[in-house]
Amino acid sequence: MLALTPLVAALVGCGSDGAGGGVSDGRMPVVATTSQVADFTRAVGGDLVRVTQIVRPGVDPHDYExxxxxxxxxxxxxxxxQNGVGLESWLDDTIDAAGxxxxxxxxxxxVTIRVGQGDEEKAGDPHIWHNPLNxxxxxxxIERGLTAAEPAAAARFHANRVAYDARLDALDADIRRQIATIPPANRELVTNHDAFGYYVDRYGLTFVGSIIPSFDTSAELSGSNIRKLVARIRQTGTKAVFSESSLPPRTARTIADEAGVHVExxxxxxxxDSxxxxxxxxxxxxxxxxxxxxTIVAALR
Known part of the structure; x- marks a missing residue:
């Protein structure tokens, strides 16, 4: 058992929704910050790990508390x-407090990180998972980390990772096949924020713009940027605006209405993000x- 700080020990004594303290079922306790890395960890760890996911499905990880x-x-x-690339800005302090x-x-x-424009994006684009090769x-x-913690299970972790790699390769091939069915002139993307750059780069789409022109959803929403985006949509003949599941859809709907295009x-x-x-x-x-x-293919094809 790891040594806990007094604060954490008190919390464990009160129970933690099955998240960590007080539970012993023979599996290695692992914490994963975001829904994506938690899913990857379950795939690699299999039944040898008990994964606690910090940021729940549908919750924006950028400004999580x-x-x-x-x-x-x-x-x-x-x-x-952790995902890394500055996505979990809250994590270091949390780790220190938890001991x-x-x-x-x-x-x-x-992973080769895409570079941002402003000082607030100097860490780069954290949405690395949107390219299956990443x-x-x-x-x-993740395999290396689990193996470092539990060397005796190295062969199991490796076999799980190899099997999952095959599924990622199949996913990548299927995405490329589907995107190829979109007429080249229609392969243009408008989203809530700059979350799909790795996907755009991998599959040959053109990123027209985003409602929040930042990797971070907590960035300020600008009326002038919205007006510029509407003009850009009209200029390029972009077919649709895509909202995101973890963000309110109202602004995306408004922009689509003003530009006279479809909204997803x-x-x-x-x-x-989730x-x-x-x-x-x-x-x-x-x-x-x-x-x-x-969704992208159906709207743009």
Missing amino acids: PAPADLAAIGDAKVLV FDGVRVDASKG AKIMVAD AGESSLFG LGPTGSDGDTYLRMEEHNTH
């Missing part, structure tokens, strides 16, 4: 998996990317 149960889970974990001393995995290690790097990072909102929103809840079209990484691709 950790709860006491998160501290308890982190304090009890043997491995902590975590296990293996910390930055799943962005080895996801393969992320799961390899509600259940057909793109899953940008997976969807259990039973939704985006409740796993693979299903999320399949849903996003089907």
Whole structure:
């Protein structure tokens, strides 16, 4: 058992919704920050790990505020998996408060990071998972971290990762096939914020613009930028505006109305920063990317 700070010990004693303290079922306790890296960790760890996911489905990870149960889970974990690239700006302070001393995995290690424009985006674009080839790097990072914490299970973790890699390769091939059915002149994307740059680069789309022109959803929403985006949509002949599941759709609908184009909102929103809840079209990484691709192709083709 890891040594806990007095604060975390008190929280564990009160229970933590099965998140960490007080639970012993033989599996290695792992904390994953976002829904994407939690899904990857479950795929690699299989039934050898018990994964606590900090940011719940549908919740924006950019400005998340950790709860006491998160501290308890982190304090009890043997491995902590994060997305990296500045997405979890709240994480370092949380780790310090929890007294975590296990293996910390930055799943962005080895990924080529897209560069932002402003000082607030100097860490780069954190939405690395939207390219399945980046996801393969992320799961390899996770495999190494789990193996460091539990060397005896190395062969199991490796086999799980290899099997998942095959599914990621199949996903990548299917996305490329589907995008190829969109007429080249229609391959233009407008979204809530700059969350799909890796997807755009991988599959040869043109990024026309976003409602919030930033990697961070907490950036200021500008009326002048919205007017410029409407003009850009009209100028380029872009066919649709895509809302995102973890963000309010009202502004996307307004922009689409002003530009006279279709809007994808509600259940057909793109899953940008978060997976969807259990039973939704985006409740796993693979299903999320399949849903996003089907939605984009149907709207632009």
